[in-house]
Amino acid sequence: MFRTVRRWLNLRTISLFIFTVVILVPLLTVVSASLKTMRQYVTEPLKPPSPITFDNYRDLFVDYGLHRYFVNSLVLTFCTVVLVILFSTMVSYAIVRAGGWIGTLLFGLFSAGLMIPAQVNIIPLYGLVVKLESWFASAAWLPDLKFRDSLPGLIVIEVSILLSISVFIITGFMKTIPRELFEAAAMDGSSEWWMYAKLAVPLSLPSIASASIFLCVIVWNDLLYPLLFTGEKAKTLTMALMMFRGEYESNYPILFAGVMTVSLPMVAAYVFLQRWFIAGLTSGSLKG
Amino acid sequence: MKPSKGIYLFVLPALILYGIFVLYPAFYGLYISFTNWDGLSAGYDHVGLRNYRNLLTNDTIFAKSVANNLKFMLFVVIVQTALSLLFALFLVRNTKGNIALRTLYFLPTILASVSVAFIWAAMYDSNFGVIKAILGLFGVRNGPGWLADPDIAIYSVAFAQVWAHTGQLMIIFIAGLQAIPADLFEVAAIEGASKFQTFRFVTWPLIAPAAAIVIAYTTLQSFKAFELVFAMTRGGPNYATEIIATFIYRLAFQSYKFGYASAASMVFLVFVAVITVIQFKLLRTDRAGE
Numbered sequence: 001m002f003r004t005v006r007r008w009l010n011l012r013t014i015s016l017f018i019f020t021v022v023i024l025v026p027l028l029t030v031v032s033a034s035l036k037t038m039r040q041y042v043t044e045p046l047k048p049p050s051p052i053t054f055d056n057y058r059d060l061f062v063d064y065g066l067h068r069y070f071v072n073s074l075v076l077t078f079c080t081v082v083l084v085i086l087f088s089t090m091v092s093y094a095i096v097r098a099g100g101w102i103g104t105l106l107f108g109l110f111s112a113g114l115m116i117p118a119q120v121n122i123i124p125l126y127g128l129v130v131k132l133e134s135w136f137a138s139a140a141w142l143p144d145l146k147f148r149d150s151l152p153g154l155i156v157i158e159v160s161i162l163l164s165i166s167v168f169i170i171t172g173f174m175k176t177i178p179r180e181l182f183e184a185a186a187m188d189g190s191s192e193w194w195m196y197a198k199l200a201v202p203l204s205l206p207s208i209a210s211a212s213i214f215l216c217v218i219v220w221n222d223l224l225y226p227l228l229f230t231g232e233k234a235k236t237l238t239m240a241l242m243m244f245r246g247e248y249e250s251n252y253p254i255l256f257a258g259v260m261t262v263s264l265p266m267v268a269a270y271v272f273l274q275r276w277f278i279a280g281l282t283s284g285s286l287k288g
Numbered sequence: 289m290k291p292s293k294g295i296y297l298f299v300l301p302a303l304i305l306y307g308i309f310v311l312y313p314a315f316y317g318l319y320i321s322f323t324n325w326d327g328l329s330a331g332y333d334h335v336g337l338r339n340y341r342n343l344l345t346n347d348t349i350f351a352k353s354v355a356n357n358l359k360f361m362l363f364v365v366i367v368q369t370a371l372s373l374l375f376a377l378f379l380v381r382n383t384k385g386n387i388a389l390r391t392l393y394f395l396p397t398i399l400a401s402v403s404v405a406f407i408w409a410a411m412y413d414s415n416f417g418v419i420k421a422i423l424g425l426f427g428v429r430n431g432p433g434w435l436a437d438p439d440i441a442i443y444s445v446a447f448a449q450v451w452a453h454t455g456q457l458m459i460i461f462i463a464g465l466q467a468i469p470a471d472l473f474e475v476a477a478i479e480g481a482s483k484f485q486t487f488r489f490v491t492w493p494l495i496a497p498a499a500a501i502v503i504a505y506t507t508l509q510s511f512k513a514f515e516l517v518f519a520m521t522r523g524g525p526n527y528a529t530e531i532i533a534t535f536i537y538r539l540a541f542q543s544y545k546f547g548y549a550s551a552a553s554m555v556f557l558v559f560v561a562v563i564t565v566i567q568f569k570l571l572r573t574d575r576a577g578e
Binding site: 012015016019020022023024025026027029030033041042045087088090091094109110113116118119120121122123125126127156159160161164167192223238241242245250252255256259263266267270274277 | 292294295296298299301302303305306308309310311312313314316317319320325327328371374375378379389391392393394395396397398399400401402403406407408409410411413415416417418421422425451455456459460463508511512514515518519532533536537540541546549550553554556557560
């Protein structure tokens, strides 16, 4: 009896137990509080919701139209990831095909972006966007171009920012494809486009999957660029959440219903694609 | 066979976007830092080094944000590295239970920083906070004001960062540990090495490269923790959790001092570069010493 107790009460078990509690309690609090009334949350913070109420979700979706921001986030994430993957696989293919000093130069040029922290970039980027908009507005022969509070504008900015990391991940993988493969195909008269679409991309799928997941999580969760560039029309979910904080102060049940709405799509995807998520997020973050 | 010239068309779309929105701003930012531009009006003056002089000699809030950033960084680097290594050692074997725990510990990594910020703001809340309620169960009535007390607020925010990212770094350590050949541990066991000796002389030297990566990544990550701090405290109370990133944002986009904030961002860039170099040197000599 004493032995079994001792076997279970070692440092490992105790540490794992404590850390599991530390990780779980905040997560469970979010789920449970989002189903509570403010009144129950205040009086019984640790008890499970009783009765379970969906009023918080109803308030967010019906009164505040949270679904609009949900759609914005969805469109932003989808378009950004597709464009970044398209453009960066093209760059990676060119780097690998060109090889030599041109390949090295291109790779260095795109990797340089990894060393510019967002905090350094945002001020001149904002200044640039203001100038671009006024140029386009002042010249009659130019179409009206909007970056601020427009989803296409935000997509262009996110795509530009994320090219570096994606080129870095995908080039690293594409380099391992034997060059002879492309050379042989070129000998047989294949065009560059054919080799890009039928050889390079299919053979790089694992790295493309990693990069896509990494990019999805980054864009879906991003606050900084939506904070700078969106108003009411192009507002994303994270941005909407940020605004609710101002409105509801410490009405955590409603805030947590918002947190649930932002998190659920990613958590659901994580549950089904665990291995891919873990691989994608670790490789992406390390290289960033 | 040489690739055709058409290959350069492949680079074009990316290069245009990257050139306009990433490369050009990097230089433009340096230029703005020598002006007094407000970010909105068409005109501005060139002020030479005045922004830098003011920033470095008589801006106490900037000095405070640098100090806070260092506190935040030290806390996160030390606690997060230690915890992720510890749990990697505990969960290194691929048993069902271990894999389940790893999956759970990794989960906060995929949450948005805004979500993490709100979750921990609720945990720390001084009226209806969950931590307060839990301490209440043990009879503690006057717990610390986690986010209200200026002396500890920055560490409370740093802990939220640790909570969110320990699992991710644990995975990197586990990958490093699993790459160590099993016979090395067998030899150590036959030689009668204690658990600590095995760690010190077998495990540690072999995962030092992974540790170097983890520490470097964590350091940069803690310099860039803008979203977490901004969403949780906005730098308050009374600048107690102001870090360089929130300082830059506040000056540029709330006070419209684009020139001055740009100067701060250049100083920030130098900080990041210096820390990267120091770390690179330290970690290299550390490994050479093993």
